[in-house]
Amino acid sequence: MKKGISYTINNDALILFIEKEFFEKSAIHAASYKFTDKCIIQIEPEGEKKIAITMALKKPVDEIFLEELANEFMNEALDQQIRLDLEKRYGNIRELIVRHAFKPLENLKEALKCNE
């Protein structure tokens, strides 16, 4: 069990419950994307505070596989949330780097201040 995520296994499908407090929508979508080769994924709200992700495998599998899948998803969701958080922090820096690379900014210092 990881903070903010729980799951159940239900007739060959894995259902994960994600607490919105800990994971943003983009992170959930990005995490789900990784599994779209093996699963058909449905994302729906579950009450006010949670989101339910149903992962139905394209091929029949056993419970152990689903448990592993759940763990993999949880790790991926955590990493995607980390990426989102980092992006919020440095996203503007990356933009500045690319802009400065192709059309050098006269005053980089000023541009940095504006972005903070």
Added chain:
Amino acid sequence: MNNKEPYVILPMRFMRMPHEDVLLVNEVGEYLFVKAQDFENLIGYSLDISSETFLNLKGKHMITDTNLEPVIDMLATKYRTKKGFLLKFTTLHMIVVTLRCNHKCLYCHASSEDAAANKWDMTTDTARKVVEIIFQTPSPEVKIEFQGGEPLLNWKAVTTIVESAEKANRRVKKNLSFVLCTNLTLMDREKIQYIKDHDILISTSLDGPKDLHDSKRVLRNGNSSYDLFTEKLELSRSVISKDRISALMTISRDSLDRVEDIIDEYIRLGFKTIFLRALNPFGYAKSHKDDLGYDINRFLDAYKRAINYMIELNIKGVHCREAYTALLLSRILTPFPTGFMDLQSPAGAGICGAIYDFNGDVYPCDEARMLAKMGNKHFLMGNVHNNKYLEMFDGRILHELTANSCVETLPGCAWCAFQPYCGADPVRNFSEQGNIIGHRPTSEFCKKNMGMLQYLLGLLKENNDNINDVFWSWITRHPLERAEHVESNRETC
């Protein structure tokens, strides 16, 4: 800089690796392996600023605790360098001078026609028009690559193009070069002399020892392609130097278990470089997929065995190198851009290279031409007889392809740690998956590159002197002379 935090984290991507390692890669491809705990501390802003890990991250421009501005300046310079290929625009111009071929190779995607039908030949008129269009490229460098079918079957077109190009170049003085992609079996003294006189490079195909080569590369007349090939190779080498002829191959199911034999054959025949290309699902190959096809994981296994084998050989003093690996290593280890159009972001299709069909149709890449052959002309940019340069090279198709093939913005790629090393293949995505953005989890292109990159980075992580020496000799193309054997040039300072 935020006063609360002891350092600023700079743009980078991460990937979890085995043994609790995390691979970090910055915006320009500089990488660092850190322990998972250090990574947690890093993003939690609790990393000890006097620790070696902290200093390593600083040296790689992944964090900064002092100035931000000069670091951004340096990263911008490096970024501009890495994207330097954009400044040139279309440099590689592939010309399909005929669809006819004397072979009927099982995996061939060039959909070659019978050797006798002249209606599949490029006319000299079309050839000249193609050269006219080519020389409107703003690039200071023009590389014309003759393809087919078998270009030697339409020699007139080849010579017309060479001569028109040289004439056009007298005025603009670009860095002009020619490559002839040929199976060599139709070579004769006159042609090889012409090739020598005009400094044309030869790129030929060798699939391995005779049995392997002949089982896939089938001469239409039933004879052994291999025997004819080796005979003509010798003829060619009697006129031009060895290093002007390179060879590549396509891996099919049979070759998967025999990579060592293939490499040995290359060395035996005096080729220093091999390009182990995975099967391309287009054209003929698709209909033979059941016989030739293989799971991409099997390819990766064969690839790893091949590289291990080649590293061993190099350490023993046999200098041989794998071309795609050298390319990936350049992307990882050097600050410089690479010119390989299939691994760029935005995709090289059209903006790095373009292909001109025998009838003058212009496509951004070979896959686009193949798609048209199978009935879908979605990526047809125009025709040299009917359309002007800007209509084609500043047209809707290139704009759409370029805007949608930046890995920095594609799902799956946008957060991938290997982003700076990889590229996009929008036409392949369209063909295999239905749209130019593509779907990463099911992409063979993605699996292949990820598999190779993971493997290479694993080897680099070992920081083994021998492996580093070999890899660098592949990048620089110079067999590495061990330092202790170099005659000391006793210059004073």
Added chain:
Amino acid sequence: MLNLIGKPADIAHPILGIITNKNVGFFHRHKHILVTSRVDGNWGRYAGVITTSSNPRELASVPHVYGLSTDEITKLCDGDIVLIETNGMVNQIWDSDAPHNALLATEDCNCCCIMCPQPRKKDLEDKTNLNIRVIRLLDPKRTTSLGITGGEPTLLGNGLVKLIVECKKRLPHVPILLLTNGKRFEDISYVEKISAIGHDITFGIPLYSDNDTEHDRIVGAKGSFYQTVEGITNLARYKQKIEIRNVLLKPNFNRLPQFAEYVYRNFPFVIHVAFMGMETTGLALKNLDKIWIDPMTYMTKLREAVLHLYRRELRVSIYNLPLCIIPKELWTFSRKSISVWKNIYIEACNQCTVKEKCCGFFSTSGGHMSSGIKPI
């Protein structure tokens, strides 16, 4: 540089001239300083005379220095350029035998490096005019290279430009090695001015770490690292030749491989990287406990850094470390780097088979030698 002290006579102001041991033609004598044990003869047209004689009345009205020993005057060779001070001191400014000579542009500096062998001093007078006169005395046919050092030469501002312009004029085919911390090249107009002269210059710029904290600490001036980086970047924009120099010390040896990678990724255009053993003189002596480390301790890191750059086809050199303490594998990178006038060999070197190829030691090394020193 060689310094001799003799007794002055008739020296109203410092004399600069080319040493000659034999007579030269009349019209050239004003540029020359004759070195002789004979005092009879007409020496009137020489800029000055240096002699062993004890009190040569015959040389009255010719500025001269006397009373030196024969041993001493044999050290002065034809082609050397010396400055005779009014107090009888003879300073060798240019050693015609030495493969490399440098002009001291200024003793002023905008840094305070912890291992500086030539600590900052306020110049008693501007050396630019003197240096210009030296350049004018040099023979373009026999001068193979020219160094400009200090202190920090860029502090001269336009004075440095003047020096280089003079070199371009008088010694157009003599490449210059300019040792500088590069900070003043933050000002791109200064870079433009110097590169516009069009002379073959290599800028030898020190960088002591892959991070600014460590570099600034060693250099004793906060902000130096990034200023130097900007200088390097600007020089590169003008396609100037740049050489990076690092000195091997206790605080920075541990990150030598990372340093090598930093140079390669950020300054792949540099033409040369030099790793230098430190000289124990000046501030280095004062700060010895902070910076001295037995080279044997850093050899592994040095090897890794050198090979790192070698694989990447960057030219690398190791300066000031004798061959006995460098792994044989790295001998090809070792150079005879120590200026002749401060170069010594020790007793043990007489049994060494590679003495001829080895750079030996600094005369200032004193008691601080590596534990690994032994004849090969």
